[in-house]
Amino acid sequence: MKTRDKIILASLELFNDKGERNVTTNHIAADLSMSPGNLYYHFRNKSDIIYEIFIQYELLVDHYLQITDDRPLNLNDLVYYLESVFDGLWSYRFFHRDLEFLLDSDERLRKDYREFTVRCLDGIKKILKGLQKGLDGVLKDLEDEHIESMVLNVWLVVTNWMAYLKTAHAGDDNIAIDKGMLRQGIYQILSFTVPYLTPAYVEEIKKLQDQYRPNYSI
Template identity: 35%
Template sequence: MKTCDRIVYGSLALFNEFGVRNMTTNHLAAHLNISPGNLYYHFRNKEDIIRSIFDLYEEHLNAGFQLYHDDKLDVELFIGYFDTMFETVWKFRFMYSNLTAILNRDPELSTRYQHTQQKALNRSSSILHKLKADGVLAIDVEQVTPLADTMRMIAGFWIHYKQTHSHNESVTKAFLYEGLLRVLMLFRAHSTPEYCAMFTRLEQHYQLLVNHYATSVPTDVPVVV
């Protein structure tokens, strides 16, 4: 792996583990076993590294939320969508934990973030429109985009919500699956009778994951914020 990529992927792991505010460029260089000069050869500062991590974030979003084909309307389709939502927040959890501070420090990244989120909202709305057309959702056309935006809001700010309601709420997989269940509640509330049972099955699936990660020995290091 090229040194530039090592810095990006290594920094992502370290930011997730220790929190972005607790890691200086000197910390990053030491953890990656490279000299500070070598790190500065590739990146001017920590914000520059975060922008490269954001490239990975954009790629992940663009690859994960694509309009489904007509022959794929089943439980596995929805598990794919919800797993992608979970994996995005989990993989980039340091960013969701510190989003306001990160964007306030970097106006250029803030503009990119807004553009990326608008594209994600457009794709999500297209998926919901198709689900409505295919008889999965019972919702007025003008409510589709607000529903998609509400789901995006829950996913994007769930970490902040939980952490502001607890003094010691660490970011674990069980923690994030709880937020995913809230999104599923919205789907089930708007589902047609024909598909209500399927969303109930999905809720049971993810509740089992919440229970599993809540009771298993923790292997995930909490984010320090």
């Protein structure tokens, strides 16, 4: 692997593990048994590393969120989208943690992230509309305003589920959050659909939710 890519990878791992705020460029270099000089030969500054990581994240999620619109969407589709997105979220979990600071310190990133948000919201909307399509659509027809609200709610829960887990569950015992716990966010997202399900799918969603049900209690 190229040095540049090694730097990106090690940075991502350290960021995910310790939080961007707690990882310095010197740490990254040390982690790779590399001199700071070398790191700075490949990246002008820390922001550039973060930006590069964001580009990867963006690519991944944009790829996942290519929503089929030539046919109605079914529950399998929904699960696939959710699993994919939560997978991306897990791989780049540091990102939403220090998001505000990151956007404050990099204008490029701020602009790109805003556009990224718009695309994601649009993707979510397409999914919901796709679930309404067809004779036996999963979701009932909804007023556009309801859809918009729901899209935003889904986005907020998706992007902040990780933070919720960390703050509400990581106690003195310092339970580490794992990918499995993150997937419980899927249960939470599915709950949004419940009031709008067509009768045929009520039981199906229940079964589905069972697969992602949290086994902890707050």
